[in-house]
Amino acid sequence: MKWQIQGFAIKGIVQGVGFRPFVFNLAKQCDCSGDVCNNGLGVEIRLCGQQKNIDLFIQRLQSELPRLARINQIQSLPENQLDIESFSEVIESVKNNQPAIFAIRATPQKIANSAENNQKISTLISPDASLCDDCRSELLDPKNPRYRYPFINCTHCGPRYTIIADLPYDRPFTTMAGFELCKSCQQEYSDPQDRRFHAQPNACNTCGPQLSLLNNQGQPIDGDPIEQTLERLRQGEILAIKGLGGFHLVCDANNADAVAKLRARKHRPAKPFAVMAANTASLERWVTINPSTADLLKSAQAPIVLCQKQSQIELQINGVADGLNQLGVMLPYTPIHWLLFHQAAGQPATEAWLNQPQDLLLVMTSANPSGEPLVIDNREAINRLSNIADYFLLHDRDILIRNDDPLLIAGTEQQPSIMIRRGRGYAPAPVFLPKLLNKNNDLNILATGSYLKNSICYSQGEMAHFSQHIGDLNCVGNIEFQKEIYRHLSQAYQMQPDIVIADSHPESPAVRFAQQISQQLNIPLLQVQHHHAHIAAVMAEYQLAQPVIGLALDGLGFGGQSLDISQVADNKSLLGGELLLVNADGCQHLGGLQPLALPGGDAAAKAPWRMAASVLFSTGNSQQIKSRFKDFAAAAFTETMLQKQLNCPKTSSMGRLFDACASLLNICQVNSFEAEAASKLEAAAAKDASQSNSAAASEQPTSLARITSSSSQPFVLDLLPIFNVLIQSSIPPISISRQNQLAYWFHQQLIEALARWVISASKKTGIKDICLSGGCFLNQILAQGLQQKLQQLGFNVYLPICHPVNDGSISLGQLYAARMHLNKVQPQQHKVSGDK
Template sequence: MNLLHHPTSAVAEERQRLRLDVGGAVQGVGFRPFVHRLAREEGLGGFVRNTGAGVTLEVEGPAPAIERFLDRLDRDITAPAAIHRRALRRLAPRDEREFVIAASASDGECSAVILPDLATCAACLAEILDPDDRRYRYPFTTCTHCGPRYSIIEAVPYDRDRTTMRRFAMCPACQAEYDDPASRRFHAETNACPDCGPRLAWWDRHGAVVAMADRALLQAVDALRRGEIVAFKGLGGFQLLVDARNDDAVCRLRERKRRPAKPFALMVRTLADAQAIAQVDAEEARLLGSAAAPIVLLRARPTASAIAPAVAPGNPQWGVMLPYTPLHHLLLHELDFPLVATSGNRGEEPIVVDETQALARLDGLADGFLVHDRPIRHRVDDSVVRLIAGQPSVLRRARGHAPLALDDPASTTPLLALGGHQKTAVAVAVQGRIVLGPHIGDLGGAETREAYGQSVDDLLGLYRVQAQAVACDRHPDYHSTRLADRLGPAVRRVPHHLAHVLAGMLDNGLDGAVLGVAWDGNGYGDDGTLWGGEFLRVDGAQHRRVASLWPFCLPGGEAAMREPRRAALGVLHALFGAPAMAMTALAPVAAFAPTERPLLARMLARKVNAPSTSSAGRLFDAVASILDLCQQASFEGEAAMAVEFAAARAERAATVALPRLVENDGMLLVDWRPTLTDLVAARGEGVSVEALAAAFHEALAEAIVAVATRIGCDQVLLTGGCFQNARLTELAVSRLREADLSPYWHHRIPPNDGGLAAGQAVAAARFPQEENR
């Protein structure tokens, strides 16, 4: 970086001073100690300090030394630290010879990147397993490279006295490390040891303290060996742990948690243990061992008989993670078997973060409680990542991945975006950046709504945002929409599927004309119907719905969201009309009692309590029912997953007619009726479920290419919950590339409704007048 000019040796030796304001991942990652070391090695004076916007540093010395310092700043920085923005300014020299880490400045703007929580580093792991180390078996061992960040922060900039660690005063030994430039705990804000840091406790189911410190850990180990369910206070909230080999124990957890079929996540001790139960490629291994340490969806090995069938009934995938805190490592080190590690909640409630609250909300669910006294300021569930088309896609953005800061130069007005109703997360726009908060959950229950309100307050407070507008979904009955009406003088209602497309564009850094293929379960459409199979063309400040899937009716309305058989009746009615209800050989018709069928037939004939939808998600549900894979779903996406998994088992796809494109009032309709007619006929002729599921996926991929070719848009973005389906996404990506088109899909922002808030924030900046209330 040739920023300082020194044409003569005399000028080169003159002292100069430079100020550098840095933004990015520069707090809580050892960046200040890194700068301190570089400056001292180059013989420079000055200081470095945290600020609300990031880090400010001033260096003073000969120009060549400053040049070397700047070069090394870029060359030697290591992840997760990263510089995203910088501003340089020359200053008058002050003849400073020493370089120091100065006290943080908390005034001014607040746009610093708040780092997610980081998994235990190798050095800290080695210490807790070393009998000669003073932190041997200490479950809260951290350094500048690992440990809690977002889950404990109370205010920016990130310093110990602005985190929940402020109540633990460092002992002399820890303070000496904190003050030592040669230590990796130099200015490590979470530094602690057994003498001064947080402590473990084991409680019985009534909250009585049974054991403390290491004996508490061993009590939990014994309970797990006995097949008991342990409530475990982790990094960002409670988990429920149980022996993953013990089918009776796992079934007991399902019964108590009221979770009949949704897969549980697994925690295994090492990568080798993960490879023993699942197929793990190089990228998946990297994800498992990354600082984010997410749950990674892996293909189960059929020979891995040690895992209880109840862990993931009928599912060929397992969600697997490695230990990511010292406490997890110590627990797994004592056990010789994998654990189910699922969210510490009941039903669809948010995860519990407080041990006293856990006694009430997990009462009757857990047999014992392994707790600690380090408060959790922000709840963060475990993130979920899946490899799709060879690249990681974050499906649930939480621990290790949240909050996420993305540059968006148009987002200059302070704004709050509230997301949707399911898989909700909130976002703020501040200083040309959109910050997406962590996964909260579905807003159907009072507890989740309370957690949602807290998340809104937290994000606004951390970034000191005085929102001048509030963005939300257009659905009038969402809790998030009603909250927007209470919060904002300026409410911007953003079309659901436009938000999906804009979130994907932000994720991929797309400009110019984009054809967004937004397929999901449902969203409120501009015409009052339920959309979900949309093609939106976005170009600059213009957007237009250019195509959609052929609509059909959902008898029973919202009941069809939980019963794929109802969506199937709507599809069969679209194919065959009123006679469909007499086709009792078809699985969806047979799934209803004879006394129920006349009422359903009247609903469809009169379109009473049978709203019209273009939803790709409901079309997947219908196929799941027609193929008799799922008639009633116990969790969202269960039916669609069954179709994807059946397709994966197919040796080859059956032959069915492809959807046709129909012009309709200035836009295209993707008429899937020829495909479904063939699918129903082929099933009646005994063609395998697997071959037909594969054919359905291929037909949908061909329809995407057909629309993109007809519209004439080279950039094609796949977005919405349907593109969590790896088979559908990979088929579409492959066929689009064969057609010389450029496909894009989600990576950092979830394709499901967890990404809506980011898209709403983009919409509010890009279309401020159009979306105003």
């Protein structure tokens, strides 16, 4: 028998996900001898056997992966790296035609002590995962030793990223280090044939974490915590429940008084809540669930998914997501969640109930005082949330890194689901970038993201560690959270940045953070303009290197120099709608929306009626300001401000134009949460969109917008002609049906205008690749309508799917723009605001 010795280095998410026992069993099935171990790069496999068996092993290794495993690279190892001497016993057994023997080697000590030895780490941290079906069956089986144990898990599910302090992923480096395994759990942990072999969070009721229920004074509540929690939810109380990546505030979604109480205490008058139900059969009462959405809800990531509401839902769960056409829904993803629904179903002994509609519907919202970081610590929860929650369902397994629920928009048969917020289940899974052509490829690059919806991106070569949602950097807590993630990734991967990338806004805390790192480490700092980063993030997702036309539409972006390109707008412009040419050199400003006055400055972002007043003034209809907005005491003064241009900075924000339209149609006059007016405008348009013979749509079949030019901007898009018609068509009083018609008509006019704008730029540049980005493209009528329109005209159109289209991807875009730039040049120090 001819046999071979071969070794393989496996990179990817291959630690803590059942990969080594999978390799162990697969090798035996393929009649291969050898061993497997973790190391700082991932997993190393040594094989000895017939070539055909080794080839079969590698084929099945890639096609039969465990639930959470992901292979990014399989690299053959040269013989001199295989330590043949330690492999002699295996070789002898193969020589003597003995049955295949395979072992799981311990992690080499120099790797286990990587932090002390400055050993490079590039294995990947697995995101947290929802409870798998096998563990759920054991959890709900009265005959199982782990029946109703709230922390059941295995190598296919449970906490990962949020409990890891260091790599490699072994129990002593997690927050489970303080829980010594009992004899039974240790036996599972040590058995390669067991599903819990080297499951680091493995535990049971004898040796593992425990639940407790406290009131908001910190006093324990007697009785079974799950039973007592459900009873209090049914009584209309608000519970703070500790989960995987942080606490949730929870109440009964069917109890309007409880929902109203939660809104009042959290100072959240209208922002929509997400709800959790036992299964898709329960959710179908409230929203439309297609097969792809059902699969997404049941996936290891288990995100919140925005789904289309069923008709008449407002009458049944009033107060959860009023005035919107979508509802965020999710399924249970931790044992605690499943136990609550199991308790509500009467603790059935069989699993039939899992596919039957259940009555319990829970509001699940992030447990944080408005705008502040998610609460993760027990004492912190009671201190910060006792004025919101009546009771606290706690446990003693610490959360090391906060990670909020991910949020996606449901896909359709034609469109995939779309990421809005990156979080639990997705972060910190890496993004892989094209290899650079020069030695800059090995540089570690840190991108510090944007002011709003901050994230950071930290690369090792082609691998970019893309963080979870951090939040707006307008509070100290989120600024510290950003630094916390930076420190955690630096520690876990034993890396330090060689270059740092920042936004171009001089006052952003993210820029100041980048400046501090640049100065402390004496490394170059590059700056990438906000909209440039938006477009580069799309390019990163689709691995584009060729020049593109970028259309960025959002609320606000600071203009200025981006890398080494100076052909941009006024360095202090407040840009919200911009057309760019983006390539490896940087970005070139092609045009923007015609600026409008922003009466009251930042106050206009919270008061759509102010932007409507600006539109009325700019179209020669200022006499309508007082009559339309007579309920607002500042209406008369706002007219004076516009006439005298007092505190009326100019803005080209597309977001503010959606506000203006929503106000003129009397859909929303005041924003109580970000994009409330725009969201309600889209909901109104969606109600009319299904009517193909829409009266409003037929009134103006072609775009009314004008495209003009100036010395600094070849293409300026003026949307005021659209508003001229809208103003005349919306004289109060206006019926709801007419609101819906005009909302849909406005969207169609925008799509036509934006398409013409892109066509004009394409004719000048010869570029047919178009990237769309910015928060306004969360509007699905706009995003899908414009994408389809441009595709019909022969353009290649790229919209973000896997990464947020809003500012949540700015850090990824900054990193990608910098790497494209570094592919051509050596890094240099770029002067930033504050440098001397």
